[in-house]
Structure formats: C-alpha cells, structure tokens
Amino acid sequence: MNDLYLQGLRIDWDSVPQGSYVHKISALKSVSEIPFHNAVTFLVGENGSGKSTLLEAIAVEFGYNAEGGTRNYHFSTYNDISPLGNSITLVKGFSRPKFGYFFRAETFYNVATASMQNYEGDDYHSNSHGEGNLKFLAYDKPGLYLMDEPEAALSPARQLALLKHIHDMAQKGAQFIIVTHSPILLGCANAEILSFDEEKIAPCKYEDTLSYQITKRFLCDRQRMLEELL
Numbered sequence: 653m654n655d656l657y658l659q660g661l662r663i664d665w666d667s668v669p670q671g672s673y674v675h676k677i678s679a680l681k682s683v684s685e686i687p688f689h690n691a692v693t694f695l696v697g698e699n700g701s702g703k704s705t706l707l708e709a710i711a712v713e714f715g716y717n718a719e720g721g722t723r724n725y726h727f728s729t730y731n732d733i734s735p736l737g738n739s740i741t742l743v744k745g746f747s748r749p750k751f752g753y754f755f756r757a758e759t760f761y762n763v764a765t766a767s768m769q770n771y772e773g774d775d776y777h778s779n780s781h782g783e784g785n786l787k788f789l790a791y792d793k794p795g796l797y798l799m800d801e802p803e804a805a806l807s808p809a810r811q812l813a814l815l816k817h818i819h820d821m822a823q824k825g826a827q828f829i830i831v832t833h834s835p836i837l838l839g840c841a842n843a844e845i846l847s848f849d850e851e852k853i854a855p856c857k858y859e860d861t862l863s864y865q866i867t868k869r870f871l872c873d874r875q876r877m878l879e880e881l882l
Contacts, residue, residue, distance in 0.1 A: 657796045657827045660687035660743040661710065667739040674736050677702040678851035686853060687743075688829070690844040691822035695831045696861050697848030703831040704756070704800050705734050710829065711798050712737035716754035749827070751795030753788075757804035760785055781805045790817050794825035803834035811836040835867045 662685050668674050675681060680702040695703040712718050718733045760776075776784035785805040791797065803811050815837055818828055822842070832838060838845060838858055847856035858864055870877050 654689065654745070655747065656688055656691065656745050657747060657749045658688055658710070658714070658742060658829070659745050660685065662741045662743065663736070664739050664741070669735055672735050674705065674734060677705065679848040679853050680706060680736075682852045686846070688827075688844070690842060691826065692818060692828045692840055692843035693830070694838055694840075694843055694845045695829070695848065696833070696838065696845055696856065696863060698862070701848035703848050705736060707754075707798055707800050707829065707831050708734055708756075709736035709740050710742065711754035713740055713742055714754075714796065714798075716752070716798065718754075720754050720756045720760060722751075722753045749795040751791060751793040752797050753791065753795075754798045754800075755789060755802055756800035757785075757802065758800075760788070760805075782807060782810055786810055786814065789814055792821070794821065795827075797821075797826060797828045799828065799830040799832070801831055801833065803832055803837055808836060815840050833863050835861070835863045838863060 663680070663683065665675075665681070665684065678701075679697065686706075695707065697703055708718060712733060716722070718737075776788055778784075779787060782805045785802070789799070789802055802814060806814060811834055818830075818837070819840055819842075822828065830837065838861055845856045845858060845861060846853055847861065849862065
C-alpha cells in the first residue's frame, strides 16, 4: 500500500454496455485492474489506443468535469462521455486531495471561457494560447492532477517548464496521471510509464517509448528518415 491519492482502479467489464466501442479497445479490454505506484504516471501509446478514454473515465469517476476543469466546473458543450466512467472503481488512499483538475487540450478553450464567466474568474484568454495553458497547468498546491496531452500548445521550452513543475509538485505530495506524446515530459525523473501499445497495458522504459525512439531517430538522422518517408 502506498500513500498516493489514487492507488489504482478496477474495471467491471460486465457493466460496460455490450455495444460500446470500449469493448473494441484492445489495450483496455486486456485488463481488469491497473495499479499506480508512483507520484507521476504517464500513459503512452498510438492514437486510438485508449489512453484518453481511460483518463476521462478516471476524471469523471473522481468528480472532475468531463470537459476539464476543477471539481467546481459544471458545464458541457458536447455530450460524448465514454460509458467506461460508470464501470470503474477507483482505489483511493487514506488522504483526500483538496486541490486538482482535469486538463484536456482539445477543450481548454471551453474551460478558459467557463473559468472567466462562472468559476475562478481567471482570464486565460488574455494570455497567448500556450501561456494560458501553462498558467492553468501550474497549480502550486498538492492534489490530484489529470492531464490529457498538456504539451499540445507548449513550445519545447515551456514543456521543460511544465516538466520542472510536475517534478517539483510531485516532491511536495501531488499526484499526476498524464497522457502524452512528448518525449520531453516523458523524461520526468521517477515517473512510471504505462504503454498502451501491443494490445496491452504494461510498464515501459523511457527509451522504449515510440515518442522517444521516433524523435531520436529524426533528430539524429533527419535526412535518411525524410528519404524513407517521402
């Protein structure tokens, strides 16, 4: 038993509607239980491998708004929530987080608008897109933080700034579960990486992630890779 806010989850596949697309996601249907061991957990894999579906389910079951935000956010612009959220049980630790959020890059504009109009009152729209994203991401209090592709609007330098923030906050007791394709963020020290590739969910070394391997190959031998690609 660890001291994380969220120590794992269980999936009751019998309660997932039979016609749901979730049954067709190979990596997800291969497991009924997923433990979390580290303060920072990355979910990696190709598009469509089930990472964001699982993260959304965790967020909804924990009480965060499906489109993003903190527990104070209660808005919806498009109802497309996966049924997986009603079929998982979260294994929680003894401590309860007082702060946290669910960030998803695809709906941050809606979160920023809702925040300005109804909730915290922070005007994220007054910043550039990347700066607004980073401002929202940089909560400085221990809690449970769920991030879906937080690197989407960030430059490499800003990704490094976010990496430092994640590392520093993890040292102070925060917990992060992050879906990412960023080889920069994946380099965060003492993080566990769970791969959704090869039709299963399994621990993966940083150097074995496709994000790292493809980026390294491109940077080290760009001309050859372009010749092969084009």
